[in-house]
Structure formats: C-alpha cells, structure tokens
Amino acid sequence: MKDCTIYKTIDIIGKRWTMCILLELYKGNNSEKRFNELKKKVAGITPKTLSTRLKELEADGLIKRTLDEATYPMVYTYSLSESGAEFMEIIQSIKKWGLEWKFENKACGLSKCKNCKL
Template identity: 35%
Template sequence: MKKDEPMSAEEFCPIRQTIKLLGKRWTILIVKEIYFGKGRKLGFMELRRRLPDVSTKVLSERLKEMAEAKLVRRKEHRDSKPVRVTYTLTDKGKDACEILKVFKGYGLKWGGKDTFNCGDIDCELCPRRSENEED
C-alpha cells in the first residue's frame, strides 16, 4: 500500500489488527511469562531465563515494541546499581491473557498425546478448572 492510498476494509479488521499486535514471534509468550509472574515485576534477565530459546536481541526488541504498544509497563529502578528495569502487564496486556485461555483450551483439545495440563495442577488459565475450586 502506498502512503497516500486509503486503508482497505480488510486492514481495519479487528482480527488482523490483533494479529499485528500480538502475532510476532515471542510476543504472546512474553505476555504469558509476565502473567505467570503473579504480579511480580519481572526483569529482563528473569524473562530471558523463563524463555531460554529467545535471543537477547529479539527479547529486547519485543519488550520495546510491547511497551510502545502499551501491552507492558517498563519501569526503571534507579535505586539499584546497575539500574534495574522491570516489566508488568498493563490492562491492555492483561486482556491479552484471555487469548491465552483460548490457546490453552485449543492445545488441550487438539495438541496431541504430549499435551498435558501445565502449571499447578490446574493453572489460572485452564478452562477445565475444578468447579469446586474458589477463585
């Protein structure tokens, strides 16, 4: 599309816009890891440890993009030496966790014989949580 051409109806599609926001490799897994941090502010190295297959460069790029898109909040802790940077989910990022629930349900149903319910028996994202379990 040229700069002066109007956007097509397809480009306004909410599915397309969501995939543009969350569809880059590692983005949704970064959301997942921050979510499972249970409210802790996760630093870069903690995220790197939780996602060992992502390169340092790509993780840095994704976190920058996610902060610009307001999926994560980046906070510098200047009281520590060296300065520590942590990430938490914004409300927009927390809403993306609803997509994780759908992914998990799909994976449990169609993921194959090696798929199992991860987390603490039934994690908070599991659509098959016990009905007796309190939130």
C-alpha cells in the same frame, strides 16, 4: 484489509515470541520481571529479539516498563499493563475452549493442562 481490527491485532500478537513473553509476565507470584529473568524463562530467544519485542509490546500498550531508581546500575522491570492483563483473559477463554474440545498439550511441563495457572 490493513485497517481491519482483527488484522491489526494479529499483527501485534502474532509475532514470534510475543505470546511467550506475555505468558511469562502473567505467570508466577511476581508480576514484575527483569530482562534477564525473561531471557531465562523464554528459552531460545536472543537478547536482541527480546529487547525488540519488549519495546514493541510497550509501544503497543500491552506491557509497562518501570525503572527502579533505588538500584545501581539502573534496573528496569516489565509487567503487564491493564490492556495486557485484559488480553490474558482472552487467552484464558481460548484455553477453556481448547479444554472443552479435549485438546491437550502433551509438551506442556504440567501433567494436565487443567492444572495450569493460565
């Protein structure tokens, strides 16, 4: 089973905080976010865990890390890779399915899930 594509995919995206990080990189007008921006947006994540997950997501090809050489000290920004952006389309399909079957997330910050950017 360890070679099964579904199991491998779930191993990548099923780790704690991974979906939250991907969603934060997807949201908003600015597609690039700095480490501290992500740390603030993903409430409850420790800096060490965020750093670990970002490295894993980069190694898995879901995000890109870019160095802004024009700034001092060095600043890295994170954004979705082409693969990560395509994955978000899958998440949108899952959301559509959930809305069709009338699942609503009352804990969501928006009053209606249908208004969510995702």
